[in-house]
Amino acid sequence: MHTRLAVIASGLAAFVIASPAFAQKQGGTLKVSHRDNPPSASILEESTVSVNMPFMSVFNNLVMFDPKEKINSPDKLVPDLGESWSWNGDKTKLTFKLRQGVKWHDGKPFTSKDVKCTWDALRGDEKQELLRKNPRKVWYKNLKEVTTNGDYEVTFNLERVQPSFLSMLAAGYSPVYPCHVDSRTMRSKPIGTGPFKVVDFKRNEAIKLVRNPDYWKKGRPYLDAIEFKIVPNRSTRMLGFAAGEFDMTFDSDVTFPLLNDIKSQKPDAVCEGRPSNVNQNILINPEAPPFDKPEARRAVAMSIDQKPFNDILFQGHALSGAAMLPPPAGVWGMPKEMLQTLPGFATDVEKSRAEARKIMEGLGYSKDKPLKVKVSTRNIAIYRDPAVILIDQLKNIYIEAELDPIDTTVWYTKIQRKDYQLGMNLTGLGVDDPDTNFYENFYSTSDRNYTSYKNPEIDKLIDQQSAETDQEKRKKIVWEIEKKLAEDGARPVIVHNIGNTCWIPQLKGVVLQHNSIYNGWRFEDMWLER
Amino acid sequence: MGAYLTRRFLLMVLTLFGMSVLIFVMLRLVPGNVADILVDSAGIADPKEKAKIVAELGLDRPIFDQYLQWIGGLFRGDLGFAYVSERPAIEEIAPRIPISAKLAGLALFFSVILGVPLGVISAVRQNTGLDYMLRIVSLSGLSLPSFWLGLLILMASVQWFGMIPIYTNEPRSFIDEVLLLSIPAAAVGFRSSALIMRLTRSSMLEVLRQDYIRTARSKGASQTSVNYEHALRNALLPVVTIIGIEAAFLVGGLIVTETVFNIPGVARFLVEAILWRDYPIVQNLVMLIAFIVVMVNFLVDMAYMALDPRIKYAD
Numbered sequence: 001m002h003t004r005l006a007v008i009a010s011g012l013a014a015f016v017i018a019s020p021a022f023a024q025k026q027g028g029t030l031k032v033s034h035r036d037n038p039p040s041a042s043i044l045e046e047s048t049v050s051v052n053m054p055f056m057s058v059f060n061n062l063v064m065f066d067p068k069e070k071i072n073s074p075d076k077l078v079p080d081l082g083e084s085w086s087w088n089g090d091k092t093k094l095t096f097k098l099r100q101g102v103k104w105h106d107g108k109p110f111t112s113k114d115v116k117c118t119w120d121a122l123r124g125d126e127k128q129e130l131l132r133k134n135p136r137k138v139w140y141k142n143l144k145e146v147t148t149n150g151d152y153e154v155t156f157n158l159e160r161v162q163p164s165f166l167s168m169l170a171a172g173y174s175p176v177y178p179c180h181v182d183s184r185t186m187r188s189k190p191i192g193t194g195p196f197k198v199v200d201f202k203r204n205e206a207i208k209l210v211r212n213p214d215y216w217k218k219g220r221p222y223l224d225a226i227e228f229k230i231v232p233n234r235s236t237r238m239l240g241f242a243a244g245e246f247d248m249t250f251d252s253d254v255t256f257p258l259l260n261d262i263k264s265q266k267p268d269a270v271c272e273g274r275p276s277n278v279n280q281n282i283l284i285n286p287e288a289p290p291f292d293k294p295e296a297r298r299a300v301a302m303s304i305d306q307k308p309f310n311d312i313l314f315q316g317h318a319l320s321g322a323a324m325l326p327p328p329a330g331v332w333g334m335p336k337e338m339l340q341t342l343p344g345f346a347t348d349v350e351k352s353r354a355e356a357r358k359i360m361e362g363l364g365y366s367k368d369k370p371l372k373v374k375v376s377t378r379n380i381a382i383y384r385d386p387a388v389i390l391i392d393q394l395k396n397i398y399i400e401a402e403l404d405p406i407d408t409t410v411w412y413t414k415i416q417r418k419d420y421q422l423g424m425n426l427t428g429l430g431v432d433d434p435d436t437n438f439y440e441n442f443y444s445t446s447d448r449n450y451t452s453y454k455n456p457e458i459d460k461l462i463d464q465q466s467a468e469t470d471q472e473k474r475k476k477i478v479w480e481i482e483k484k485l486a487e488d489g490a491r492p493v494i495v496h497n498i499g500n501t502c503w504i505p506q507l508k509g510v511v512l513q514h515n516s517i518y519n520g521w522r523f524e525d526m527w528l529e530r
Numbered sequence: 531m532g533a534y535l536t537r538r539f540l541l542m543v544l545t546l547f548g549m550s551v552l553i554f555v556m557l558r559l560v561p562g563n564v565a566d567i568l569v570d571s572a573g574i575a576d577p578k579e580k581a582k583i584v585a586e587l588g589l590d591r592p593i594f595d596q597y598l599q600w601i602g603g604l605f606r607g608d609l610g611f612a613y614v615s616e617r618p619a620i621e622e623i624a625p626r627i628p629i630s631a632k633l634a635g636l637a638l639f640f641s642v643i644l645g646v647p648l649g650v651i652s653a654v655r656q657n658t659g660l661d662y663m664l665r666i667v668s669l670s671g672l673s674l675p676s677f678w679l680g681l682l683i684l685m686a687s688v689q690w691f692g693m694i695p696i697y698t699n700e701p702r703s704f705i706d707e708v709l710l711l712s713i714p715a716a717a718v719g720f721r722s723s724a725l726i727m728r729l730t731r732s733s734m735l736e737v738l739r740q741d742y743i744r745t746a747r748s749k750g751a752s753q754t755s756v757n758y759e760h761a762l763r764n765a766l767l768p769v770v771t772i773i774g775i776e777a778a779f780l781v782g783g784l785i786v787t788e789t790v791f792n793i794p795g796v797a798r799f800l801v802e803a804i805l806w807r808d809y810p811i812v813q814n815l816v817m818l819i820a821f822i823v824v825m826v827n828f829l830v831d832m833a834y835m836a837l838d839p840r841i842k843y844a845d
Binding site for chain 2: 037045046047048133134135184203204205231232233236239244246407409410411413448
């Protein structure tokens with residue numbers, strides 16, 4: 001009798017586990033706090049998680065990183081609007097068979113023309129009026145053209161082999177846009193094919209999304225609606241979450257000291273800390289003497305002691321890494337032993353600083369004759385706080401620095417004008433991928449190479465790793481690039497940030513992606529158990 | 531009186547014209563324009579894309595043309611397009627005005643309803659325990675920043691009542707709205723009430739020592755009649771002035787209170803628009819504030835006349 005009962009019970013349990021539709025609950029409105037006013041709703045035109053988190057669920061990509069996996073990896077891609085894909089023999093043509101019967105939120109059919117016009121605009125075709133700004137043009141510098149074959153087949157023709165190309169298409173920054181909708185609408189009330197439709201985007205108030213009843217993925221999304229309430233004051237946001245006004249905090253909004261408050265005020269809150277793939281780094285103006293000399297830049301890197309940064313800002317949770325996010329969350333970062341050989345990562349900080357002082361003495365500076373500089377940074381706490389610690393550390397190598405807080409709205413304009421000596425900066429990566437990082441930030445012709453770092457050898461290595469199909473061989477080149485960038489003081493990395501996100505226990509199906517905050521915000525697999 | 535009103539009207543028009551020129555020029559003197567900022571928000575600084583935005587927004591046209599277009603639009607009731615949201619400015623501004631107006635009105639109501647009676651009580655009970663207590667309360671009102679007080683209220687609400695009085699959903703009824711706004715209004719009005727209370731107290735003390743008050747007392751008028759009929763009306767003259775000034779300064783208090791209590795009002799929106807150099811929004815809102823200040827001043831002048839019949843505005 002007992003055996004029969006056990007068999008029935010285990011059978012039932014297996015049935016329940018195997019039928020997720022029984023476990024997930026349909027309905028409910030998810031309320032999320034939002035930290036600021038997104039500059040617009042157009043993901044393709046912006047570079048901030050303030051846009052990706054609320055609007056990613058309005059769209060679909062051709063492919064995406066498996067939303068069930070915490071790590072975005074090139075071998076874990078799943079189909080989205082591209083039902084299947086294939087490469088030609090020499091891997092320069094990537095062909096997608098597109099999903100049929102998909103409709104845009106305004107009822108028009110999705111076809112290959114939409115894919116073509118999106119990527120024509122992204123690679124900088126001036127005939128396309130789809131975008132007013134194009135911050136990731138450099139991602140597609142290898143894309144020769146996009147051709148269509150009927151309404152449901154599209155081919156990306158590349159100049160050369162580029163294994164990262166699929167990863168870039170899978171990023172939260174790569175949604176497919178509709179050809180028939182003008183760019184102004186896409187910035188204010190975008191039309192997508194995704195699980196949620198935009199009802200309203202009111203600045204200083206809220207972003208309201210509702211379930212798309214015609215979503216091509218049957219049974220999804222589970223939630224009826226999502227409301228992002230724009231609450232610029234962080235204390236109010238946290239108190240609002242503790243009081244049950246919000247079901248989820250904004251992505252990585254909870255600092256470690258605030259995490260303790262949340263845990264005491266709302267003990268049942270589920271909180272997860274994860275690397276955001278945003279790193280703190282120093283911008284060194286190579287046109288401002290003495291930083292035109294590589295050894296001066298190296299000395300700055302060698303003055304860094306990561307521990308105070310990590311202890312003060314992250315209670316010891318931040319990660320040590322060079323240009324790429326370190327393992328295990330990072331797919332491409334170099335091993336710890338190798339990292340410790342780079343300037344700025346030595347375990348014996350005093351020895352490293354002694355060497356840096358010698359360099360500075362060689363350049364004519366001393367305790368009595370310090371180098372006076374300004375450390376420019378955005379006038380917001382997450383930039384200012386590390387800048388203050390940096391200023392303190394620079395004193396160890398005869399650099400007397402002064403904080404120069406810059407109005408956040410003109411930060412990049414100032415950097416582009418090279419109107420700074422040293423700068424404290426944060427760099428976030430849309431995809432944990434060497435191509436996106438190196439082409440965006442270090443390639444000599446990139447718009448986002450803020451320091452205008454130019455090194456033909458590095459450009460060559462970047463192209464070389466980009467074309468390497470063997471991942472292990474490619475990693476070795478990536479590490480070589482990271483090493484050279486650190487030695488050149490191209491953009492010395494201090495730490496890789498960790499941020500906490502919290503939600504109520506009734507919210508299920510949340511999978512935060514651990515190597516980029518810009519991905520994984522489709523919300524289609526989340527449901528509310530209440 | 532008619533000529534005075536005409537003069538006053540012309541002065542108001544001149545003031546508003548001066549303000550329009552000042553705000554228009556000053557906005558354009560601040561480093562960085564909306565094109566810089568829009569490009570900056572994408573983390574790039576591509577001069578070609580920036581130039582495209584400048585042309586699209588008409589910022590490459592002569593400044594005089596831009597000014598004329600704005601003023602001409604104002605006369606036609608066209609406030610232009612918000613640069614950032616790309617919606618008509620009127621659609622952005624209009625829904626926010628009633629929210630801030632209600633908050634400001636409530637705050638002013640609190641400050642007067644608390645400040646004036648407490649000031650009178652403090653004066654007539656001079657140097658008693660009650661007077662000392664009220665003076666301490668008013669001093670704390672003047673020294674506590676409203677954002678700090680607001681945060682304190684929020685923290686106490688969460689800790690003790692498990693709720694937070696912030697504006698996350700549109701109130702369902704007028705009563706709901708008044709209840710929701712009354713807490714931030716009290717936070718922002720506390721400072722003004724303290725100021726009004728102190729001024730009422732000192733003004734009352736001065737009036738209570740006047741000869742005519744002694745005469746009223748000697749004629750056998752009751753204490754209540756002396757205080758409220760004879761003294762208060764004359765003591766109110768400087769208080770009315772300060773209420774007028776406070777009404778204008780309230781906008782400053784509203785900015786932080788709207789931020790802390792997350793109220794989607796016009797004050798917070800103005801700060802945001804300044805940061806984004808959203809010229810059409812800033813210009814129109816500053817003009818609106820200037821208009822309100824000018825009108826309040828005019829009403830204060832008229833109130834003088836009602837309070838003190840000796841005051842006449844000669845033709």
